[in-house]
Amino acid sequence: MSQLTLNLALGIVSGVLTAALLYFAAVFFRKVIIPWYLELVYRGVDLSGKWTNKIELPEGLTQTLIGNIRQSAHRLSGEITLSKNRNGEEPRLVHLVAQGEVRDRLVTLRITSKEPKRISLCVILLEVFGSGDKMRGFSAWYDTGPGEIAGTEVEWNREKA
Structure with a gap:
């Protein structure tokens, strides 16, 4: 060589x-x-934990969201289980993934389905209230039933440890 x-x-x-x-x-x-x-x-509020939200919609539909949120500095992530119940029928469960951030008491979350074949998107803007165990704001999502974008005011509450 x-x-x-x-x-x-x-x-x-x-x-x-x-x-x-x-x-x-x-x-x-x-x-x-x-x-x-x-x-x-990072010196901001710690939002990690289990959060719940219940939405009463027309035609007897109740949606309950239970989310386990993790926080790393200002970044938020977690899994959310959506339970859809119409007039006392057996609830239908949907598993979702959340990504977002917190800045100056304002929280933004982008929620999508874990299933890649399912069309699903929800965007939430919340404000942290009180001691950090309550968030209120607005949620907008794509409703696959009628095929339109819907929204409502929401309140999320952290479960006590």
């Missing part, structure tokens, strides 16, 4: 290893260091 071939192979290998090392360092910084720092300096 000639000296030129050896130098070329070493250059390629060291370039690939350096690129891989820089990539993993950037991922580590973005996924570990930045969230840790944001959590360290």
